[in-house]
Amino acid sequence: SQQGEEDPQALSIQEGENATMNCSYKTSINNLQWYRQNSGRGLVHLILIRSNEREKHSGRLRVTLDTSKKSSSLLITASRAADTASYFCATDPYTGANSKLTFGKGITLSVRP
Amino acid sequence: DTGVSQNPRHKITKRGQNVTFRCDPISEHNRLYWYRQTLGQGPEFLTYFQNEAQLEKSRLLSDRFSAERPKGSFSTLEIQRTEQGDSAMYLCAEWQGGHSPLHFGNGTRLTVT
Numbered sequence: 001s002q003q004g005e006e007d008p009q010a011l012s013i014q015e016g017e018n019a020t021m022n023c024s025y026k027t028s029i030n031n032l033q034w035y036r037q038n039s040g041r042g043l044v045h046l047i048l049i050r051s052n053e054r055e056k057h058s059g060r061l062r063v064t065l066d067t068s069k070k071s072s073s074l075l076i077t078a079s080r081a082a083d084t085a086s087y088f089c090a091t092d093p094y095t096g097a098n099s100k101l102t103f104g105k106g107i108t109l110s111v112r113p
Numbered sequence: 114d115t116g117v118s119q120n121p122r123h124k125i126t127k128r129g130q131n132v133t134f135r136c137d138p139i140s141e142h143n144r145l146y147w148y149r150q151t152l153g154q155g156p157e158f159l160t161y162f163q164n165e166a167q168l169e170k171s172r173l174l175s176d177r178f179s180a181e182r183p184k185g186s187f188s189t190l191e192i193q194r195t196e197q198g199d200s201a202m203y204l205c206a207e208w209q210g211g212h213s214p215l216h217f218g219n220g221t222r223l224t225v226t
Binding site for chain 2: 004030031033035040041042043044045048050088090100101102103104105106
């Protein structure tokens, strides 16, 4: 079963625009992670936010976490055609153990040049 | 390339044949995970190892699937008597501990004809 659920399922934007992707989950978490996957490749880690953090930045990425609503958002600013990929949120339910990350179904982002 | 390495990248096999995939992690003795990903879905957990010990197996891992990690280094995933439903991308990932993310290989894409 998949704990995280991303929204929307697909997103198409123009280069230069911002892309916002949302993730909701069901159970308590230790941290929440966002990954990116290019077609036919493995997943690449983008950013990790711990349960006691509310916002985190990394370059053009901004992640928020609202544990009361069990939701997270990933914002990509000033998008580029190279950002075209699938994006997944993943939840780690156990403190320090990372026994198994549970992934959502993903969001397909298309950035038009 | 010092990342997680998976071989082969692609495997086409006929139904009923056995296949074996290999994963070489970055470092020995880190936790090693196997995930399966079908088209349009996120990765689904199959199993993981801490050193050579297989600590958890998903119900997705039927008795036709077996995984090993001899000596706590590389790992193999074998599927016996393959079925068309086994067609998927099989991903290996390594975890280095603490609040660190998973490092994925590029996967092995299995097609069962």
